[in-house]
Amino acid sequence: MAALSGAPTAHTAITAYLAGFGEEPGYLDFARFGPLSRAVLAETAAQQEALTRARPGAYDRLQHGTARLAAAAAAVTGFRADQVVFQPSTTHGITQAVYGVTGPVLVSAADYPSLPIAVARAAELLQTVVPVPLPTSEGRVTPAGVREALTPSTAAVLVSAVDARTGHVADLDGIRQVIGDRLLIVDAVQALGAVDLPWTAADVVACGGQKWLRAGHGAAFLAVSDRAAERLTPALSGIGGSGGDALPWDEVPPVRRGADALQLAHADEAAAARLAAALEDLATAGAREVATLVSGQAARVIALADEFGLPVVSPRAALERAGLVVIEPLPERLTALTAALHNHGVSVTIRGGRVRVSPHAGTQEETLSMLRTALTAYSQAVRPVR
Structure with a gap:
């Protein structure tokens, strides 16, 4: 059955929702504060x-x-x-x-x-x-x-x-x-x-x-x-x-x-x-549709952490996690990771020796690319000199 005139389909509704994100690239700290949506503005x-x-x-x-x-x-x-x-x-x-x-x-x-x-x-x-x-x-x-x-x-x-x-x-x-x-x-x-x-x-x-x-x-x-x-x-x-x-x-x-x-x-x-x-x-x-997107974004952050050998201490199973990915580097490497994220414009929460990365449904590819670049710089900084 065709959608009623004026009633948004699931696709158009989620597309409109995603269009409401306007934060600067590099923002991965929604668990701390969510920049205002366009609907709220x-x-x-x-x-x-x-x-x-x-x-x-x-x-x-x-x-x-x-x-x-x-x-x-x-x-x-x-x-x-x-x-x-x-x-x-x-x-x-x-x-x-x-x-x-x-x-x-x-x-x-x-x-x-x-x-x-x-x-x-x-x-x-x-x-x-x-x-x-x-x-x-x-x-x-x-x-x-x-x-x-x-x-x-x-x-x-x-x-x-x-x-x-x-x-x-x-x-x-x-x-x-x-x-x-x-x-x-x-x-x-x-x-x-x-x-x-x-x-x-x-x-x-x-x-x-x-x-x-x-x-x-x-x-x-x-x-x-x-x-x-x-x-x-x-x-x-x-x-x-x-x-x-x-x-x-x-x-x-x-x-x-x-x-x-x-x-x-x-x-x-x-x-x-x-x-x-x-x-x-x-x-x-749709709360479920948004949650699915958030979970997918968190999975991508987990994959990046794994790629660069960073221990993920938050749940990995989709049913047990929200949008938070918690990384706990070796204590002696925390400063290098903090500096790499800061220098490449990636906003996260760092507290108690842990790095909390929290993407949202509307997190852009550019932001995840910035995270990859920061982790690459971190990896190079801690690589043993031969």
Whole structure:
């Protein structure tokens, strides 16, 4: 059957998505920050124009960013739109969820610091949360490790969907099967836009737009299942969780029910619209299709590392990795590799003796050629003199 008039085919949708990349050649650091997409830039320009000129009714028309964000996040994650609320960052969303838990929370000290810090602070300040160390396998959270740490009183498990150091993709379905009806709280910022996961296996998903979604800082969302909304205490609920500008003055209203309660201040509607544009772009292209392209780009980086004898310590299996390729050269060769990448204009993250390379679906051939040139220079620099 022919496509309906005006409806993009899968090919044209992914082509349009790829055309939205505009970063400089050599950029391979999307796991750190994603340069803004053209869809986001267009949305930002429209918002700035409206706010700058302030025509009658312009501000009121801008107050639809959060509703648009909720619909876009729902389309990508599988949650309902009424289960999604705006947050200023992933960390804000994780903190909202963790501060609402009562009981022991499993979290790995090896996970991204926002996660164990949120649990530790909630335990110190509220004394309703009990941190429980979550064992890992080479720094990776696994269903087996979760099963080992579970007790009858465990209230929640907190994990990153993709580990920022190892590039390991968490088995959300496997963890869900292990924990039963306990809450599963997931940090999705290193995953959404790079890997297609069963997000509704989680009870809470927090994700900011500054990495693979290419929407910039200051905009995130929190998706909360009905079960989580019933169990979480809205400890950090403020005017944003009580009705916002619609509130009557001279009285303190009750906290709203559901996901809406997990908000502190008024939402940044312009930031919400920016993130909505990025999520709409992803949904139109297809999260699975984009993830397949990202995986293919990561495979090419792995092949280059192998060609030049650089040890890859991130997962090699396509189902276990996201867009991160982590290389760990010999300690005495790290400086030479760092210099070669810098001198040839290749942007990566270098931390803790490791080099993290993170291409995206739209990474150009010129960028991969620059990486090859840098690795060639590195190889020549460390080649033994005869």
